Amino acid sequence: xxxxxYIIGRAIRSFFLVxxxxxxxFLLTHVVAPNxxxxxxxxxxxxxxxxxxxxxYKLNQPYYVQLFYYILSTLSFNYGVSPxxxxxxxxxxxxxLPRTLEIVVFAMVITAFLGIYGGAFAAAHKDRAPxxxxxxxYLVSWSMPPFLVALLLQxxxxxxxxxxxxxxxxxxxxxxxxxxxxxxxxxxxxxHDYAFFYSALRHLVLxxxxxxxxxxxxxTRIMRSSMLQSMRGDFYRTAIMKGIGRRRAIYVHAxxxxxxxxxxxxxxTFSFMIAGSVVIEEVFSYQGIGYLVxxxxxxxxxxxxxxxxxxIAIFVILANFVADVMYALVDPRIRLGGGETE
Amino acid sequence: xxxxxxxxxxxxxxxxxxxxxxxxxxxxxGTLQVLGYALNDPRLGWILLPYNPFETSIQNTLxxxxxxxLMGTDDLGRDIFSRVLYAAPIDALVxxxxxxxxxxxxGALGLTAGFFGGYADEANMRVTDLFLAFPALILALTIxxxxxxxxxxxxxxxxxxxxxxxxRLFRAEALRIKKMKFVxxxxxxxxxxxEIIAKHFVRPSLxxxxxxxxxxxxxxxxxxxxxxxxxxxxxxxxxEWGAMVASGLNYFPKWWWYSLCPGIVITIVVIGAALxxxxxxxxxAGET
Amino acid sequence: xxxxxxxxxxxxxxxxxxxxxxLRNVSFSLDEGxxxxxxxxxxxxxxxxxxxxxxxxxxxxxIKAHRMTFCGVDLLGNIESVRGTGVxxxxxxxxxxxxxxxxxxxxxxxxxxxxxxxxxxxFNEDEARKEAIELLKEVRITDPEDxxxxxxxxxxGGQTQRVMIAMALAEKPKLLIADEPTTALDVITQxxxxxxxxxxxxxxxxxxxxxxxxxxxxxxxxxxxxxxYGGMVQEMGSTSEVLKDPKHPYxxxxxxxxxxxxxxxxxxxxxxGYYTTTGIRGCLFSPRCPFVREGCTKGVPRLNAVDGRxxxxxxxxxxxx
Numbered sequence: 022x023x024x025x026x027y028i029i030g031r032a033i034r035s036f037f038l039v040x041x042x043x044x045x046x047f048l049l050t051h052v053v054a055p056n057x058x059x060x061x062x063x064x065x066x067x068x069x070x071x072x073x074x075x076x077x078y079k080l081n082q083p084y085y086v087q088l089f090y091y092i093l094s095t096l097s098f099n100y101g102v103s104p105x106x107x108x109x110x111x112x113x114x115x116x117x118l119p120r121t122l123e124i125v126v127f128a129m130v131i132t133a134f135l136g137i138y139g140g141a142f143a144a145a146h147k148d149r150a151p152x153x154x155x156x157x158x159y160l161v162s163w164s165m166p167p168f169l170v171a172l173l174l175q176x177x178x179x180x181x182x183x184x185x186x187x188x189x190x191x192x193x194x195x196x197x198x199x200x201x202x203x204x205x206x207x208x209x210x211x212x213h214d215y216a217f218f219y220s221a222l223r224h225l226v227l228x229x230x231x232x233x234x235x236x237x238x239x240x241t242r243i244m245r246s247s248m249l250q251s252m253r254g255d256f257y258r259t260a261i262m263k264g265i266g267r268r269r270a271i272y273v274h275a276x277x278x279x280x281x282x283x284x285x286x287x288x289x290t291f292s293f294m295i296a297g298s299v300v301i302e303e304v305f306s307y308q309g310i311g312y313l314v315x316x317x318x319x320x321x322x323x324x325x326x327x328x329x330x331x332x333i334a335i336f337v338i339l340a341n342f343v344a345d346v347m348y349a350l351v352d353p354r355i356r357l358g359g360g361e362t363e
Numbered sequence: 364x365x366x367x368x369x370x371x372x373x374x375x376x377x378x379x380x381x382x383x384x385x386x387x388x389x390x391x392x393g394t395l396q397v398l399g400y401a402l403n404d405p406r407l408g409w410i411l412l413p414y415n416p417f418e419t420s421i422q423n424t425l426x427x428x429x430x431x432x433l434m435g436t437d438d439l440g441r442d443i444f445s446r447v448l449y450a451a452p453i454d455a456l457v458x459x460x461x462x463x464x465x466x467x468x469x470g471a472l473g474l475t476a477g478f479f480g481g482y483a484d485e486a487n488m489r490v491t492d493l494f495l496a497f498p499a500l501i502l503a504l505t506i507x508x509x510x511x512x513x514x515x516x517x518x519x520x521x522x523x524x525x526x527x528x529x530x531r532l533f534r535a536e537a538l539r540i541k542k543m544k545f546v547x548x549x550x551x552x553x554x555x556x557x558e559i560i561a562k563h564f565v566r567p568s569l570x571x572x573x574x575x576x577x578x579x580x581x582x583x584x585x586x587x588x589x590x591x592x593x594x595x596x597x598x599x600x601x602x603e604w605g606a607m608v609a610s611g612l613n614y615f616p617k618w619w620w621y622s623l624c625p626g627i628v629i630t631i632v633v634i635g636a637a638l639x640x641x642x643x644x645x646x647x648a649g650e651t
Numbered sequence: 652x653x654x655x656x657x658x659x660x661x662x663x664x665x666x667x668x669x670x671x672x673x674l675r676n677v678s679f680s681l682d683e684g685x686x687x688x689x690x691x692x693x694x695x696x697x698x699x700x701x702x703x704x705x706x707x708x709x710x711x712x713x714i715k716a717h718r719m720t721f722c723g724v725d726l727l728g729n730i731e732s733v734r735g736t737g738v739x740x741x742x743x744x745x746x747x748x749x750x751x752x753x754x755x756x757x758x759x760x761x762x763x764x765x766x767x768x769x770x771x772x773x774f775n776e777d778e779a780r781k782e783a784i785e786l787l788k789e790v791r792i793t794d795p796e797d798x799x800x801x802x803x804x805x806x807x808g809g810q811t812q813r814v815m816i817a818m819a820l821a822e823k824p825k826l827l828i829a830d831e832p833t834t835a836l837d838v839i840t841q842x843x844x845x846x847x848x849x850x851x852x853x854x855x856x857x858x859x860x861x862x863x864x865x866x867x868x869x870x871x872x873x874x875x876x877x878x879x880y881g882g883m884v885q886e887m888g889s890t891s892e893v894l895k896d897p898k899h900p901y902x903x904x905x906x907x908x909x910x911x912x913x914x915x916x917x918x919x920x921x922x923x924g925y926y927t928t929t930g931i932r933g934c935l936f937s938p939r940c941p942f943v944r945e946g947c948t949k950g951v952p953r954l955n956a957v958d959g960r961x962x963x964x965x966x967x968x969x970x971x972x
Contacts, residue, residue: 045493045494049506049509050509054509055510163637164581164630164633164637165626165629166585166589166592166608166630167589168589168609168626169627172623175616176623254747255742255744256748256751258742259750259815261734263734263735263739263761263762264734264736264765264769265761278750278752292497295498295501296498296499296500299589300592300593303592303612314501314504318504318593318595319594323508326505330502330504330505333497333501334498334501334502338496352751353751353804
């Protein structure tokens, strides 16, 4: 069996989840939705447009035929044409999603670092001042609505201290590089457009920080309790007993063992950040997938909303799959199998 | 550890105070609003407030916070503090409806799945997996868009994304309780399975879920504020916390109080629920 | 001079439900090369004693002692400097006492490195590897090269416990504390691991504190035995004498609980009642004692010297603390 079998099993599971996502959104948008044709066409659509929509999405066919075509188009990334942007939804997503993934990747790194070390630090100083400080910090940041976090950062770092630009993707005076990957930083580097790269990087800081601040709390919290549990374990006492010192016992032995539940949590954080980007990007006028979703919402653009929802869910499933694989690579008990406790 | 002793801890006491104040005010103000609506005299709704939350005034637009306007005024000259107080009941109602509904649905499905195991459990796990594959907010947005906008549909959408977590929680509880000896004894005594679930599973699992429930009241308020921020809550001119922050965005940062004050109120309520939930968790852990 | 000297050691746990006195005025000393067995039921304070000696008690515990010195080093303040290379402790559960994410090699190297650092010697991977293999051979692991590259979950309970002993040896401690090291193992493995302990202690001339609830196990390996009940020393003396002629009724009961010592016709005579120390006046064992009489509840009996050993029972002199 071993790790390959485990990974294949997870991959199959993920694929079925994608099918399930398609089925669930189908159920919502075609079956339980009141007047699907009118919702798909938008509120101000004329009769002929509604007729065209019925033809396009096969809304006059039996449900199983509709479902078949729906799943087919989901798997082939065909989500129809946006009535507002007048472009195929998949093209829109290909443009907007990478920008969000860019800030999410940076935010994940910050969140993981803050969460893991914050949690470990708090656990190492349990019930003393540093522990209380960390706990208050994550309680407050976790309890703040995402838009408040974004507004406060914008107010202090951009408007008061004028350290960073308050909104947009990059300086509007610069021409953006040709869209190759969709990732602004990567495209700027490919085109050797360092001025744009620098500007985009500066514009990316505030949304990234906001995303990190709204999501590190849960990781810190779980990391702290996971650390405390590890530090009650015999292997931790053995490490202390050896005389390697408390610092090494905590930050090497206990920390490594506490990471295992956190890996799964990071996938959840990814999902949480994508959702958070809807609000954060609205505040910073950062044109990523969250901005696309709010635009779809404001302009009654159903195909874009549904298409984005499906693609985001697929990315979350992918992130979970990656977490499962990482989990297997970190824990020898899964990697090598044969654990007596398994 | 007794209950009064529990609240000697200042953080727990603060949490309790915030939560009690918020819900007590919401019940009072909510009753007045409903009464005003029933008696066709909406003035009853702001009889306790410093100002009429709907009254616009061109002379008083965008005044900074002061003693006469604790949170300043908005672009139409309305008192933000009064509007924040007026909006509290809807958040309280939504939070209780969503969490209680999720506990009912999730509890019924999770407890039976955990108790019977087999296909029932497998089906429960796969369906909840599916719901949890979506970022909750994104799924809720799409659901609400499909059915319609407003507090009612927001509650419905949140209920749909909320119950799977509780189904998971109650399932784990059922598995835990199932291992205990008295369940075998109850089975031998000839009670039907559903009776056993009702008698022996509901109470103990609710105990464990109680602290989670409390923290979740705050989470729902947070979530609802985001929906409302995106224009999916009560429609204007009815005031709502998230929506107030959103309309203040146009006046940010110069007239910062417009957005920040409602935002800070949300934060305080959510912190209160989290602190109270933590206190309850410690209390329950100490009891068992 | 004795290796370890403990005088009036008391440990208190502050829990939410009040204070629990886990150890009361325990005094003893241990010579070099001596093996002391600490015997008692769960809750008697024997693990607390081991943790107190190795400085691993949780922070809610309050330790008081007139004296607790190891080679002249005060253990209450300077435990860090003697951990590992001075005192090493082996735990009960072999499956959880090694770090599950590190190979045996890494974990042994860590121990060797601590010793090298303390002795101001340079650490060399190749030499460490040779030494690790030697150590594993010494604890009778048959395929040391292979075991070095494994993770703890790939070893059996007996192997893991041997690895723990090897890790102890890597630091060359003067005192080994073993907290129920064989309890979690099956009978055959138990005997093998016990003989490894015996062998190692003899060859290296180490001292050992061996903690067990099983008097039979203690009798196989210990020079002296201390019987704990309710956190107090009830009886202490050389193993052969204590086994041959137990003075304290509790020791008598413990010997009666050993299956192969029971008389042919008789069933197992075990101690009546359950272990409890709360709400008892006088001798803590009195509620369960078959010889209880009026004087037993007057006060806590004093630990008296009787025939070259210590006994806390008014049957050997009616004196109270």
